Amino acid sequence: MPHTARPELDRDVPVLMVRVGHYPYSHSPIGAVRSFGRLGVPVHAMVEGRWTATATSHYLTGVHVRPTTGREPAAELIETIRSVAHSIGRPAVAVCTDDESACLLAEHAAELAPDLLLPPVPADLPRRLADKGGLYQVCRANDVPSPRSATPATMDELLDAARELGYPLVLKNLAPFSRLDHPLVSHTTVIHDEADLRALDRGPAQPAVLAQEFLPPEHCEDWFTHLVCGPCGVPLLVFTGRKERDWPPGGGFTTLAHSLPNPELAALATDLCRRIGYSGIADLDWRYDRRDGRYKLVDFNPRQGAQFRLFETTGGIDVVRALHLWLTGRPVPDGPQLVRRFRVGRLDLLSAAAHAWQDRRPPRYLLPTRGTVRAWACHDDPVPLLYELARTAGTATTRTAGRLTGHFARAR
Template identity: 55%
Template sequence: MPDEPSLDPAVPALLAKVGRYPQHHGGLGVVRTLGRARVTVHAVVEDRLTPVALSRHLSRAFVRPTTGLEDPDALLAAFLAIGRSIGTPCVPVPTDDEAAILIAEHADALAEHFLLPPVPAGLPRLLAGKASLHDLCEDLGVGSPRSRAPADRDELVDAGRELGFPVVLKNRDAWTRLRTPAVGSTTAIRDERGLLDRFPPGALPPVLVQEYIPREGAEDWIAHLYCGAGGAPLAVFTGLKLRSWPPHAGVTTRAVALGNPVLAELAADLCRRIGYCGVADLDWRYDGRDGRYKLVDFNPRAGAQFRLFENTDGVDVVRALHLDLTGRDVPRRPQVDGRVFVAGHLDLPSVAAWLREEHRLPPGLLPVGGTERAWLSGEDPLPAAAETVRFLGTVTRRLGRDVRARTAGVREAARGKAALVRA
């Protein structure tokens, strides 16, 4: 086990977020990794009983429930009020694209209370946008799945025909994914009928249609970075995604840290060329058809599974951020390979889906270099207990909805039969 890196305990940190996602293990990872390094950590939370709010490593919870529908000026005012309440300049760590964009675009106003990476103001919004990211990749010659951003239903159909079914649908932009979502999450559509059924006539919400890279011969890779001023990569990690939920499209439920020099250089070179500064979470898909890594997503903030990665000095990307912004050196050491990240309860349905589809045991069940669990921690047990309660509540509500829907269907069918009999 590496020694804890020497972070500056005089500079606090703030877990910064916009939107409602109380069961987010990435935010808990931020609180734990900085708290264990003796940094005072504050957090924006939805309520006092969110898992993060119950962590022993959290100094203060600011209950500021948001939806992302608020006026940006109101969100900015809330962050400024939190900064004044903390009373000393601190390091904000965003865990969603909207918070990262808000902070970057209002850096001048926030600089009085927060230590911020000097990222170009408009860059996080460009990178978080699926269509604008694709355009950037094409301009720079970076591999990217073929994509279209239709303006109306006719263009939607044309995009499906051009790219070939199945296609993948994504919410096109940050903010609009909360305000006018096109899909709940990344969604595969098998045919044109399914595409039309999903979007009835009328205004088309902001959506990206992306080619589906066949699973045969493909691999899903992750690159997490911290880049200093000018886009200089100070910490670069790569890993292989083993499973996700929903399958093949959702959040990572199990992954393994695995050094990939080719991918690491691709990710680092991209950040250098665009001058990206800060923490980044990049999703890549290796396409066996042409042997290229293709950038699927660029998240300009801490990723949910960032704790998968450490270097041999115990530095992850969030610790690298704090070290750099407080004027300390970021140790340039090799990453620890073989670490496995498991996202708690979400990995159970992903295992079941794998068994159902593949008829064999999934990879990564036996960790090689130790397991980083998203929730379970012997020295910080309350967040896992709170997550279990919330998870069971979510499952119960969904089962209840399914039962009610089926019951309503049975009753409707019975009424239809009765009407036929009477006729």
């Protein structure tokens, strides 16, 4: 792997990792903490508890324990974020790791401006993009390919949409905050028939889901673009890569991926961001449908993606470092992206086993090689991995076993 330089960030400008909701097992924040910490930038993080894995990183300057559920009134959440930012004592670059915090920061940028450095994104845009139905309308308005979708308001409408779109059917929780408050499904879920769909019926409550056309995996490839855009959607840094495995299989988060330059996909992503005026970090998920030769946008996350550390230029720039450079008035150096892999250890092992069982073949699980970025394991910051292993030994193992059993049962 080519030697990477150490970019010069302004060490006088700290970073605040902003979080809304309960994500104690997420590996997204620890990646950003390490990325900044290795360059000497002070990093503060909002965490669920003092002994979460992120809070144990020796690269963290400030631990701010602020447990939230996402169900609190917006004014209360904003005051929580503002008080943490103000306590740092100087303006900090804000980095969001969830859709809810990205929406709040955009909508209340004026209130937070004295304490946080934020990209000038249109106030309503992150919420529209993070809302699955809103994204579908954005795609249609801008001639961006996407799977056929519907946003039913009742269970009867959901049943009608399923009949029109056909089975299998993909269901996704519709919007930020509602996915935390009253989710219909726990994650992106494939529904195989009407009986499965009726089993989700919550009575008179609105489903709050997006019903989406199923794109068969045997005809498709999963890709993503991670990027940073300046004012008016001008691209500052763009990466592309391909997902190889996820957990739970078929609708979960990435457990194995590799970076792969794809100029066509990069152009699609940056053209969309220019058209809508998106500014800041974004993580876009695409499916390449070999049947019609088109990349179809399935998700637009207005924040850093969980696997963002997969992507780095030969000059040592990733998306969070690029954001810091831009918001502190420094140029963002261009450069080719490194070709490497990203792996989420134990969960990728389970994903490999699930795919092998489904395809009736031996598992193809390769040990990490040189150039593989690992979500938790890190020689210069080992404690978060040890704590994550200890913390998840009980609850995560039980939950994972349940999901694996359910996956095998459906595959039969």
